[in-house]
Amino acid sequence: MRALLIERHGGAEVLAAVERPLPEPGPGEVRVRVTHVGLNHLDVWVRKGVPGHHFPLPMVPGSDIVGVREDTGEAVAVVPFVSCGVCDACVSGRHDLCRAYRIRGEGMDGGCQEAVVVPEASLLPLGALDPAEAASMPLALLTAWHMLVTRAKVQVGDTVLVQAGASGVGSFAIQIARLFGARVVATASTDEKRALCRALGAEEAWSYEEAPRALWGWSGKRGVDIVVEHVGAATWEASVRAAKWGGTVVTCGATSGHQVSLDLRGLFFKQLSLLGSTMGSMGEMRAAWAAVQRGQLRPVLDRVLPMSALGEAHALLENRAVSGKVVVAQDLRR
Ligand SMILES: [Zn+2]
Incomplete structure (x- = not known):
């Protein structure tokens, strides 16, 4: 062959x-x-x-x-x-x-x-x-499922920011957060990609430049419960800042670079959870696949x-x- x-x-x-x-x-x-x-x-x-x-x-x-x-x-x-x-x-x-x-x-x-x-x-x-x-x-679906469901434990009523929402992981993250009853906003680099984020269920989709200010307004000056991060160095600081007090940043990738800085005062005063995530288990794969087969994720x-x-x-x-x-x-x- x-x-x-x-x-x-x-x-x-x-x-x-x-x-x-x-x-x-x-x-x-x-x-x-x-x-x-x-x-x-x-x-x-x-x-x-x-x-x-x-x-x-x-x-x-x-x-x-x-x-x-x-x-x-x-x-x-x-x-x-x-x-x-x-x-x-x-x-x-x-x-x-x-x-x-x-x-x-x-x-x-x-x-x-x-x-x-x-x-x-x-x-x-x-x-x-x-x-x-x-x-x-399969790979992007499993990755996004493990990040949101298993690691960040997304719940009804949570607010979620998905960075790079039009990517493979991002497009499933938007849909999975919605499936679990969360409110979702996203970032993307072009008008076309932002339109895709909204079509997948994001209430708002912003450019990376406008996102910090827009998110602050959208969240009532609180930040969000969960940030889905996989861009890396280019968005890391904005992602940590976007998490509200007691919020969670979950990351599975570093496409734009893997070395970032972190102000520990922000981490402990805000009581943030920073979570790493990679792929997922066989059980998660089957659960996510079943949601696709029911037409709940596309x-x-x-x-x-x-x-x-x-x-x-x-x-x-x-x-x-x-x-x-x-x-x-x-x-x-x-
Ligand atoms: Zn083993």
Whole structure:
């Protein structure tokens, strides 16, 4: 079968099509013929490399995988992580705390190939979902669910600020906060992205420049209960300031830089909670997926490109030229 491989870190030229043996399922595993793979900003980090972080290259990229089970012919999505299954964290259902936790396409091979072999327990039913739309969801959906539901414990009546609300994580964060009865506002860089935030349920959507003043007015000079932060250095100080007394800032990313400063007086006087969050557990994945299948959360798909044009798809993400997700469709065997 054919696979796309990141052989070394670099530009789009490091993506190479190679021939590999078709993988054989072992006990408890099934082979899935890949039809679609959803991209995340993570794909760009893996290709370019991150100083001080080791990726096991050469590696097949692509975390969000949709395809057809070979044994039953059923359309399925694949949970975007694996964990050891036997440690204290795993048997307590906290797979996200497993020290052997790996994301597909980041710590192990991903989906940009003709077929993958995965544990049967990692399959999510597609039901009536469109396969390209389904491929746009799992990683961002799980990340946003874990941040708001498990870490920040969003409740009815909470006020929530979602930074970068038109991103993959942001667009689900807006919807999940609304689903749990919160009032939501968001930031985004363009008119088009702000319109998307409002369409997803944000009461207001502001530019990063106008947000601090606008939020102060909107919240009655109090700040918000929960800030969903994943932009990093560029928004960190504004995010901490936006949290009200006793409020929570939950972060899962640092796209614009990972070194920030913190005034400890603000932290203790305001009694803030600063929470880190990464991915989530199998139980959370299934709960979030069930909400999608009930029509309570919807995907935001910008476009579908052929898998052979993966470099072009990466460029769209790097240039922030998309509003919503990019998915690649299988065309490696022609
Ligand atoms: Zn484990």
